[in-house]
Amino acid sequence: MAQASTNEIKPGMKVEIEGSPYTIIINEFVKPGKGQAINRIKMKHLLSGRVLERTYKSGDKIDLADVSESQMRLLYKESEGYVFMDEKTFEQLVISNESVGETGQWMLDDHLYEIIFYNGEPVNVEAPTFMEMKIIETSPGARGDTASGRVMKPAVLESGAKIQVPIFIEQDEKIKVDTRTGEYVSRVN
Amino acid sequence: MTHLDKLQCLKDRAHMLKQARSFFDSLQVLEVDCPIITIGAPVDAHIDLISVNYQNHEKRYMHSSPEYGMKRLIAEGMGDIYQLSHVFRDGEYGTKHNPEFTMAEWYRLGFTLQQLIQETVEFIQLFLGQIPSRLLSYRQALMHYAGIDYTQMDVDGLFYYIQTHSIPFYPSIKEEGKDALLNLILGTVVEPQLGQDELFILAYYPASQAALAKKRWHDNEEVAERFEIYYQGIELANGYHELTNSQEQRQRFLEANVLRQALGKHSLPLDEFFLNALQKGLPDCCGVAVGFDRLMMLRHQATSLAQVIAWDWSQA
Numbered sequence: 001m002a003q004a005s006t007n008e009i010k011p012g013m014k015v016e017i018e019g020s021p022y023t024i025i026i027n028e029f030v031k032p033g034k035g036q037a038i039n040r041i042k043m044k045h046l047l048s049g050r051v052l053e054r055t056y057k058s059g060d061k062i063d064l065a066d067v068s069e070s071q072m073r074l075l076y077k078e079s080e081g082y083v084f085m086d087e088k089t090f091e092q093l094v095i096s097n098e099s100v101g102e103t104g105q106w107m108l109d110d111h112l113y114e115i116i117f118y119n120g121e122p123v124n125v126e127a128p129t130f131m132e133m134k135i136i137e138t139s140p141g142a143r144g145d146t147a148s149g150r151v152m153k154p155a156v157l158e159s160g161a162k163i164q165v166p167i168f169i170e171q172d173e174k175i176k177v178d179t180r181t182g183e184y185v186s187r188v189n
Numbered sequence: 190m191t192h193l194d195k196l197q198c199l200k201d202r203a204h205m206l207k208q209a210r211s212f213f214d215s216l217q218v219l220e221v222d223c224p225i226i227t228i229g230a231p232v233d234a235h236i237d238l239i240s241v242n243y244q245n246h247e248k249r250y251m252h253s254s255p256e257y258g259m260k261r262l263i264a265e266g267m268g269d270i271y272q273l274s275h276v277f278r279d280g281e282y283g284t285k286h287n288p289e290f291t292m293a294e295w296y297r298l299g300f301t302l303q304q305l306i307q308e309t310v311e312f313i314q315l316f317l318g319q320i321p322s323r324l325l326s327y328r329q330a331l332m333h334y335a336g337i338d339y340t341q342m343d344v345d346g347l348f349y350y351i352q353t354h355s356i357p358f359y360p361s362i363k364e365e366g367k368d369a370l371l372n373l374i375l376g377t378v379v380e381p382q383l384g385q386d387e388l389f390i391l392a393y394y395p396a397s398q399a400a401l402a403k404k405r406w407h408d409n410e411e412v413a414e415r416f417e418i419y420y421q422g423i424e425l426a427n428g429y430h431e432l433t434n435s436q437e438q439r440q441r442f443l444e445a446n447v448l449r450q451a452l453g454k455h456s457l458p459l460d461e462f463f464l465n466a467l468q469k470g471l472p473d474c475c476g477v478a479v480g481f482d483r484l485m486m487l488r489h490q491a492t493s494l495a496q497v498i499a500w501d502w503s504q505a
Contacts, residue, residue, distance in 0.1 A: 007280055029283025032380055033417055033424065034400050035372030036235050036365070036452075037281065040357065055357035055373070058280060 014067035223258025229460025237279035251277035257463035264466035271295035383419035402429035428477030435467035
């Protein structure tokens with residue numbers, strides 16, 4: 001298995017710890033006085049998102065994870081999962097509901113998603129950071145509401161995600177949403 | 190990250206180099222310029238060197254500090270001296286480290302450690318303004334910031350402390366012994382808290398961490414006459430009441446080489462010119478090394494060294 005020294009580990013690199021893939025968040029070089037140099041490395045589990053902090057002696061080797069990414073287009077959803085197509089090879093791939101996980105709420109047919117492969121198997125799907133979509137359900141905004149300090153209201157997007165939108169947004173309007181936080185960004189005309 | 194104008198920073202750097210030189214001038218400390226590439230190596234268990242090849246067959250070492258050369262000059266009768274020098278350390282690269290960095294190092298004959306601490310504080314204040322300072326011994330600091338008396342603890346006790354305080358550690362640390370465990374606690378628990386709004390002087394290290402400092406007894410504890418100065422969790426200075434005994438010095442080099450080998454590193458050739466100079470006689474003196482780039486980083490409230498030097502290691 002390929003390895004990298006703690007001195008070469010950079011944010012974004014994918015490593016394997018005890019059989020699980022992690023993305024490096026930060027690698028801090030610490031050297032107190034004249035003591036042993038250490039690297040304090042924070043990383044995020046590629047699937048669960050759990051953050052792990054490890055300390056290494058500077059220069060120690062860490063296993064690199066066999067992780068690759070590729071952009072694929074969502075064709076349609078079926079009962080077992082989502083059917084994607086590779087834009088270049090036109091090969092089709094079914095990714096289980098389990099692997100898609102919470103990203104499922106941002107799934108729209110005919111959109112491009114980032115598929116993460118670990119040891120050749122698709123393990124995770126990332127939605128584009130910003131997506132534009134229609135609101136399929138929200139209550140009409142009452143004029144007086146702003147006066148009481150209430151400026152947001154719940155809404156359901158066409159992908160199924162439930163988010164908060166400003167009260168002036170109406171049903172069937174198109175909006176831009178940040179998929180990382182589920183926050184409303186703007187109205188789309 | 191704050192936006193810094195690099196050229197403005199470098200102009201201020203030129204200004205501060207001049208200020209540093211006039212500081213030493215006013216104290217009648219003379220500038221010297223010892224060689225950067227040497228035959229013998231600076232030997233320290235935890236400082237790795239960058240080597241060069243002369244005519245493709247003679248291996249020489251880039252100095253990690255001008256210390257040995259400066260002490261040779263002092264032994265020859267040069268008196269109080271300083272050197273502003275680039276120094277080199279293999280593998281030390283991060284937001285607060287660059288493998289090539291600038292160091293201000295000076296030696297004062299007949300000074301006590303206290304006098305040199307005072308002078309170092311004044312030097313640092315040139316860069317950071319009139320911030321107050323506070324001194325705690327290594328033992329006091331560990332009691333205050335980590336809640337432990339290291340003199341009363343063995344390897345098992347320190348390891349238990351690390352485990353119960355959820356300090357991430359590397360597997361071999363327990364076998365590496367007490368100093369390795371103390372080092373981890375110092376680096377992860379204590380250091381980040383030091384010098385939040387004052388210059389923090391950490392003095393009288395455990396005798397086992399003396400490096401090139403004299404040892405003495407202090408409150409039933411054998412300590413090294415060594416200090417470091419921190420500001421905002423960043424280490425700025427490392428000073429010693431200098432060891433002058435050549436036999437003890439040779440012994441410490443040999444021990445450092447044994448430790449290097451235990452850590453899977455090469456042992457390093459001793460600097461016999463330096464050891465000879467000690468044998469001829471080094472006057473009683475105190476010396477300190479201050480990280481110039483780190484001072485500039487704090488002066489400009491920069492978040493990394495790369496922001497205050499012309500180009501960092503990845504761009505050099």
